[in-house]
Amino acid sequence: SQQGEEDPQALSIQEGENATMNCSYKTSINNLQWYRQNSGRGLVHLILIRSNEREKHSGRLRVTLDTSKKSSSLLITASRAADTASYFCATVRTGGGNKLTFGTGTQLKVEL
């Protein structure tokens, strides 16, 4: 079952603009991760944020986590056409082992 929702479902921006995607989840978590998927196949891990962290950066990516609101956001700065992909958040639930529970995903399109 899906852990929660992501919004927007689809996002279209111009190259150079920033893209923000949001993720909500329902249960207590150990960590939250963001993945990118191109062409409906393999998932590429982008960033992991632990439940005791509030913000994390990796290159052009910035992730925030608000456990009180059970939500996270992924910001991609200075977007490029190559960032066009689907983005998924995934959570590792507390006491649930290490299996990932995925959100519904955001389809990002970056236009030249």
Place this chain on the structure above:
Amino acid sequence: GAGVSQSPSNKVTEKGKDVELRCDPISGHTALYWYRQSLGQGLEFLIYFQGNSAPDKSGLPSDRFSAERTGGSVSTLTIQRTQQEDSAVYLCASSFQGDAGTDTQYFGPGTRLTVL
């Protein structure tokens, strides 16, 4: 080093036939996971192996689905008497130690299964 590999990349089968999907995890990774992605259900967990522990089978949708991991490495997901609703992309992932707080899962390219 090599990433997670899966075979076949595409599989077309007839309803009622059995299929086997293979996953080769990253060498040295003790944890291995199967997920599937379908239009109706999104990305969902199927089964998880961690070292010599009993697998977590809580995500398997029916008893037609089974998986094994031989020698702590290669895994095979078997679907018996396939149904059209089994059509999906089956994704395998592996991680170093299955630590729930910090472990990163690395995904293979997936097997696209089509049941006619």
